[in-house]
Amino acid sequence: METIYLAGGCLWGVQEFLKTLKGVVKTEAGRANGTSDTLEGEYDGYAECVKTVFDPDIISVTQLVSCLFEIIDPYSLNRQGADAGKKYRTGVYSENRQHLEQAKAFIQNRADCDRIKVEVLPLTNYVRSADEHQDRLTRCPEDYSYCHIPKDVMYRHRSKQK
DSSP states (O other): OEEEEEEESSHHHHHHHHTTSTTEEEEEEEEESOSOSSSOSSOOSOEEEEEEEEOTTTSOHHHHHHHHHHHSOTTOSSEETTEESGGGOEEEEESOHHHHHHHHHHHHTSTTGGGOOOEEEEOOOEEEOOGGGTTHHHHOGGGGGGOSSOHHHHTTTGGGOO
C-alpha cells in the first residue's frame, strides 16, 4: 500500500468521493503542510486534504490525480465552490518523490497545463482532522448541501467498486 494526500477544497466531499474509487483502501480527513503539529490555534497555512491509502496494483497516482480533476475546478486559486481561502486550495502532496513526479507529469501533459492552479509539493506535515470531520457525508448525508461536488459526479465510480 502507498499513501498520497489530495486536496480539493472542503475535505468532506473529497473524502466521500475518494472512498468510491476502486483501489483506495483507506481515507482520513486532515490538514497538510501547515506549520503546527496540532489542530489548536489559528490557521497555520495548511490545506484541507484527504490522506489516501491506495493499492498501486489497482489504481495509479496518475489515475488518482485524474479522478481528483473530476471534482475540482483546477483553474481556481484558493476556492472550490462556495469555500474560499487558502485552506481550500487544491493540491497533491506526498513523501514519495515518484508520486510527485507522476502528478506533475499528469498536469504537464494536459493542453491547459499553463492555467492549472493545483500545487504539487512534498508533504511537510500532516495532522488528522477531528472525529467530527471523518467520513462526514457518510455519517451526516444532510450536510451534502454544503458540498461543491455534484452527486452524479460524487458517486459515478461507486458502481465500479470491486
